[in-house]
Amino acid sequence: MKNTSSYDNWAKVYDLIYSKKNYKKESEIIKSIINKNKRSNGKSLLDVGCGTGGHIKYLHKAFDCEGIDLNKELLSLAKKKIKGIIFHQRNMINFKLNKRFDIIICLFSAIGHVKTIKNLKKTLKTFDRHLNFGGIVIIEPWFTKKAYKKGRLDLTTYKDEDIVISRTNVSKIKGDIAILDFHFLIAEKNKDVKYCFSRQELGMFELKTFLKIMNGVGLKSKFIKNGLNRGRGLYIGVKK
Numbered sequence: 331m332k333n334t335s336s337y338d339n340w341a342k343v344y345d346l347i348y349s350k351k352n353y354k355k356e357s358e359i360i361k362s363i364i365n366k367n368k369r370s371n372g373k374s375l376l377d378v379g380c381g382t383g384g385h386i387k388y389l390h391k392a393f394d395c396e397g398i399d400l401n402k403e404l405l406s407l408a409k410k411k412i413k414g415i416i417f418h419q420r421n422m423i424n425f426k427l428n429k430r431f432d433i434i435i436c437l438f439s440a441i442g443h444v445k446t447i448k449n450l451k452k453t454l455k456t457f458d459r460h461l462n463f464g465g466i467v468i469i470e471p472w473f474t475k476k477a478y479k480k481g482r483l484d485l486t487t488y489k490d491e492d493i494v495i496s497r498t499n500v501s502k503i504k505g506d507i508a509i510l511d512f513h514f515l516i517a518e519k520n521k522d523v524k525y526c527f528s529r530q531e532l533g534m535f536e537l538k539t540f541l542k543i544m545n546g547v548g549l550k551s552k553f554i555k556n557g558l559n560r561g562r563g564l565y566i567g568v569k570k
């Protein structure tokens with residue numbers, strides 16, 4: 331399978347870059363949303379765009395988890411982190427697993443990577459096809475165009491005794507797509523400082539459009555403003 335992931339250059343430092351992200355707390359919020367909204371009886375969970383398995387690490391005791399991601403390297407880190415979980419290298423737009431789940435989650439704006447409305451429709455149909463009746467889908471979107479701050483300067487750093495990382499970008503926009511050009515400097519003990527570049531292109535979908543598509547594929551859907559990360563919210567759909 332062709333790997334078109336924009337995480338190729340920095341997969342190995344992904345967990346360090348996001349070391350301050352509170353996956354444990356986010357997973358508790360996800361659990362309570364599942365408990366309030368899910369109508370099916372089972373507890374199978376698919377994390378789509380699971381990355382290194384940050385959420386599965388905290389969800390796999392309560393649910394029977396599997397993960398999907400496009401990036402091979404992130405998946406191999408997930409496999410190392412959480413033993414005994416099935417991870418698939420698949421594209422969220424059109425994957426076929428020949429089974430259905432009670433819960434599908436797609437968090438930390440992974441959905442933005444599908445970029446276009448056409449792909450978003452395909453992706454949501456794919457999610458719906460993999461859900462049991464009464465099953466729940468929880469999607470944390472990327473920012474809407476209105477909420478996205480063009481020209482914003484970002485700097486993320488990480489430092490320990492063995493490695494120092496800086497990641498900078500200036501938020502750009504092209505039509506309905508947010509362009510994040512990440513420039514990395516990575517210094518490891520006893521090695522030269524390395525530079526690498528990674529472009530992320532993320533579709534900015536309007537709330538009304540997103541909900542219309544979710545409802546259209548057969549998911550009774552709503553949006554909650556206070557989700558996991560500020561400014562993003564969560565879409566919650568239950569299969570009718």
Ligand SMILES: C[S@@+](CC[C@H](N)C(=O)[O-])C[C@H]1O[C@@H](n2cnc3c(N)ncnc32)[C@H](O)[C@@H]1O
Nearest residue numbers: 379380381384399400401421422437438440443
């Ligand atoms: C911001 S990361 C989020 C990862 C993880 N959910 C987390 O919270 O750390 C987005 C993830 O989506 C994955 N991804 C991007 N495009 C994808 C696609 N078309 N199908 C499956 N995964 C994809 C990337 O490889 C990456 O792991």
